[in-house]
Amino acid sequence: MAVKAESIAKRYFRKTGGANYFYAVQPVSLEIAAGEIAVLTGRSGSGKTTLLHMLSGLLKPTEGKVRIDETDLYSLDDRALSRLRSERIGVVPQGRSAIDTLTVLENILLPAKLYGRPLPVEGARQWMERLGIAPLGDARPAELSGGELRRMAIVRALAQSPDLLFADEPTGDLDDENTRLVLSAFQAYAHEQKKAVFVVTHENDALQYADTVYQMDGGRILDR
Amino acid sequence: MTKRRMFLRMITASLLRRRSRMLIALLSIGIGATILAGLVTIYVDVPRQMGAQFRSYGANMLLLPKDGETLNGESLAEALKAIPEDALVGAAPYRYVRLDMTTRQQSFPAAGTDFDEITKTSPYFSVEGEYPGESGQVLVGKEIADTVGVKPGSTMKLTYQPSGSASDKTPEESRVPGAALSGKAEGFGGGIVYVSAELDEEMKIASLSVDASTQTPEYGGQVPENEAFLGQFIGKALPLTLNEDVDALTGATVTSSAVVDALNKATEAAVSAQPKTQNFTVTGILTTGGEEEGYVFLSLRDMEAMTGEDKLDVAELSVSAGVDQLEAYAEAITENSGSVRARLVKRVARSEASVLEKLTALVFLVTLVVLLLTMICVSTTMMAVVSERRREIGLRKALGASDGAIRAEFLGEGLFLGLLGGVMGAVLGFAFAQAVSVNVFGSSITFQPLLLPAAILVSMAIAAASCLLPIKRAVAIDPAIVLKGE
Ligand SMILES: Nc1ncnc2c1ncn2[C@@H]1O[C@H](COP(=O)(O)OP(=O)(O)OP(=O)(O)O)[C@@H](O)[C@H]1O
Numbered sequence: 290m291a292v293k294a295e296s297i298a299k300r301y302f303r304k305t306g307g308a309n310y311f312y313a314v315q316p317v318s319l320e321i322a323a324g325e326i327a328v329l330t331g332r333s334g335s336g337k338t339t340l341l342h343m344l345s346g347l348l349k350p351t352e353g354k355v356r357i358d359e360t361d362l363y364s365l366d367d368r369a370l371s372r373l374r375s376e377r378i379g380v381v382p383q384g385r386s387a388i389d390t391l392t393v394l395e396n397i398l399l400p401a402k403l404y405g406r407p408l409p410v411e412g413a414r415q416w417m418e419r420l421g422i423a424p425l426g427d428a429r430p431a432e433l434s435g436g437e438l439r440r441m442a443i444v445r446a447l448a449q450s451p452d453l454l455f456a457d458e459p460t461g462d463l464d465d466e467n468t469r470l471v472l473s474a475f476q477a478y479a480h481e482q483k484k485a486v487f488v489v490t491h492e493n494d495a496l497q498y499a500d501t502v503y504q505m506d507g508g509r510i511l512d513r
Numbered sequence: 514m515t516k517r518r519m520f521l522r523m524i525t526a527s528l529l530r531r532r533s534r535m536l537i538a539l540l541s542i543g544i545g546a547t548i549l550a551g552l553v554t555i556y557v558d559v560p561r562q563m564g565a566q567f568r569s570y571g572a573n574m575l576l577l578p579k580d581g582e583t584l585n586g587e588s589l590a591e592a593l594k595a596i597p598e599d600a601l602v603g604a605a606p607y608r609y610v611r612l613d614m615t616t617r618q619q620s621f622p623a624a625g626t627d628f629d630e631i632t633k634t635s636p637y638f639s640v641e642g643e644y645p646g647e648s649g650q651v652l653v654g655k656e657i658a659d660t661v662g663v664k665p666g667s668t669m670k671l672t673y674q675p676s677g678s679a680s681d682k683t684p685e686e687s688r689v690p691g692a693a694l695s696g697k698a699e700g701f702g703g704g705i706v707y708v709s710a711e712l713d714e715e716m717k718i719a720s721l722s723v724d725a726s727t728q729t730p731e732y733g734g735q736v737p738e739n740e741a742f743l744g745q746f747i748g749k750a751l752p753l754t755l756n757e758d759v760d761a762l763t764g765a766t767v768t769s770s771a772v773v774d775a776l777n778k779a780t781e782a783a784v785s786a787q788p789k790t791q792n793f794t795v796t797g798i799l800t801t802g803g804e805e806e807g808y809v810f811l812s813l814r815d816m817e818a819m820t821g822e823d824k825l826d827v828a829e830l831s832v833s834a835g836v837d838q839l840e841a842y843a844e845a846i847t848e849n850s851g852s853v854r855a856r857l858v859k860r861v862a863r864s865e866a867s868v869l870e871k872l873t874a875l876v877f878l879v880t881l882v883v884l885l886l887t888m889i890c891v892s893t894t895m896m897a898v899v900s901e902r903r904r905e906i907g908l909r910k911a912l913g914a915s916d917g918a919i920r921a922e923f924l925g926e927g928l929f930l931g932l933l934g935g936v937m938g939a940v941l942g943f944a945f946a947q948a949v950s951v952n953v954f955g956s957s958i959t960f961q962p963l964l965l966p967a968a969i970l971v972s973m974a975i976a977a978a979s980c981l982l983p984i985k986r987a988v989a990i991d992p993a994i995v996l997k998g999e
């Protein structure tokens with residue numbers, strides 16, 4: 290499964306200079322194929338998260354289309370889009386994303402739970418092991434460190450075996466060793482499982498794991 | 514870890530975490546449902562209560578004698594035939610006189626009546642002791658009982674002083690021998706014959722004089738001078754029978770008969786003018802909060818014996834019918850009966866209808882206000898819950914929960930609250946209605962089985978309606994914004 294952006298742009302209303310609005314993301318076209326890992330870097334406020342949200346079905350672009358295989362993502366109704374996101378798209382958000390009333394493992398299994406799918410308990414266990422949070426399954430999110438929470442969110446995205454994986458600064462809270470661990474896991478996931486992976490990061494290290502590198506500035510993808 | 518346990522934990526945890534808020538929402542729905550269920554129960558029951566109640570505050574129809582006629586048991590029974598048996602709740606006859614209690618130098622109004630009927634027409638009468646069951650017993654109004662100091666079981670010596678006999682004379686004085694009798698009767702050709710007689714110690718005629726100036730001089734006119742005819746009367750006790758006790762004067766039969774008639778009538782009047790005294794046993798003390806407390810009640814039979822008259826002043830009817838039907842009954846009675854006329858106690862019949870109307874409006878208004886308040890309270894609470902859970906809702910949406918799922922979750926929570934609140938409302942509401950009914954109307958109401966599902970349905974509907982706005986808010990939460998984190 291591949292994701293394809295056809296000159297998508299996001300315009301927000303905000304007085305900037307003479308205009309009433311500004312482009313958080315200028316019209317951009319790109320494609321991430323199955324088996325490919327793409328990395329997006331750029332300065333803070335350049336529109337990386339906005340682009341990632343648009344690609345992952347969380348934010349409707351004001352212009353252009355996002356296609357997943359041949360499906361126009363935002364032509365789907367809320368039900369179908371939610372289901373598609375739940376089944377095929379994994380997202381590691383930039384911010385804190387744990388539900389505090391659930392344990393770590395319950396948080397990880399929640400997406401499947403929401404649709405009554407078989408819980409990917411085995412996949413979850415393996416990924417937790419791989420990212421070094423295996424003992425934390427019954428802990429409460431409130432007890433976890435920032436890095437542990439981040440890895441929990443990564444396992445939650447991966448445990449569903451999504452066809453498309455989007456990660457927004459997944460290594461921000463991590464030490465170098467864990468950063469490498471995560472990035473290589475993403476790379477392996479793309480290459481071995483033939484999935485499309487899109488990672489937003491500041492990490493220069495990340496570039497070496499990437500098949501494609503994009504850089505953003507002021508809402509525009511720079512040519513490289 | 515099972516799926517179910519996890520899901521349960523999710524719900525209970527989120528409920529528990531917000532338990533004070535949920536409790537407030539539940540309480541407001543519960544209280545709202547309680548008031549509504551209570552009001553509706555009372556409202557449904559009240560027309561029945563009110564009907565009985567108003568009828569019990571006095572009759573809604575009176576039967577009175579027509580001018581110059583008398584009302585008695587016979588004419589009353591005849592008149593009552595105009596009202597169907599099942600519509601006639603009761604018909605209490607009344608005969609009012611004043612009775613004296615000479616031992617206490619007291620005099621008070623007394624009513625002869627039918628106690629069985631009184632319990633039907635005036636169920637609000639409250640009797641300490643018992644209603645009189647047999648002759649010689651009286652029911653005494655509280656006011657009188659307090660004044661003369663009688664209790665159930667006491668004896669009261671009551672005297673009936675006929676009107677016409679001097680009320681300032683004691684009964685003994687009016688029995689003094691030598692009293693004069695005077696009377697009149699119609700004689701020949703419609704002329705009036707006057708007699709006057711004196712009685713001796715043994716109440717026998719001592720002297721007699723007749724005025725027959727209206728009679729034919731050659732015949733009846735001779736009576737006053739005829740010593741032989743008049744002499745027959747001396748030493749005889751009244752009443753007399755013509756041709757047995759005394760012979761008619763030949764050629765003046767009609768006038769002779771008039772003399773005897775006049776004497777007999779005068780005697781009857783004199784005898785009935787004699788005060789009657791009887792001892793009564795008090796069986797009960799009557800409390801009504803009304804003027805009945807100033808009356809002594811005795812059976813009609815005793816009243817007849819005291820007064821020597823088979824006569825009623827009024828009959829109070831309690832009829833179960835609407836105003837129009839009542840009017841029809843009254844008309845029929847007045848038209849068909851020779852001696853009885855019916856009158857509606859209009860004030861009561863009318864106020865019954867208008868009070869019900871006002872009550873309907875009031876219940877409607879209160880219902881509306883309670884509904885509104887409940888909805889505002891539940892809506893506000895749910896709104897607060899949504900903003901508290903903003904982040905969580907956004908996260909769930911980001912993880913694939915659809916708007917429908919979010920909607921269903923909140924609606925489910927609202928309906929659950931409505932269900933609990935409805936059950937609470939039905940039970941407490943019935944208790945509330947029962948308490949009101951017992952305290953205000955003095956009667957209990959039966960539980961309407963329909964009340965439970967109705968209360969549950971209504972409060973679920975209210976809860977669901979209250980959740981509409983909060984749900985709209987929850988659905989509008991943008992996961993993209995929530996995901997950007999704190
Ligand atoms: N909902 C919004 N309304 C208005 N402006 C927005 C909104 N979301 C983002 N922006 C603006 O769009 C621009 C791009 O934001 P975005 O979050 O994509 O940046 P970013 O590249 O992810 O930055 P960072 O590295 O700090 O996360 C910013 O200037 C931001 O202020």
Ligand SMILES: [Mg+2]
Pocket residue numbers: 337338339383457
């Ligand atoms: Mg960002």
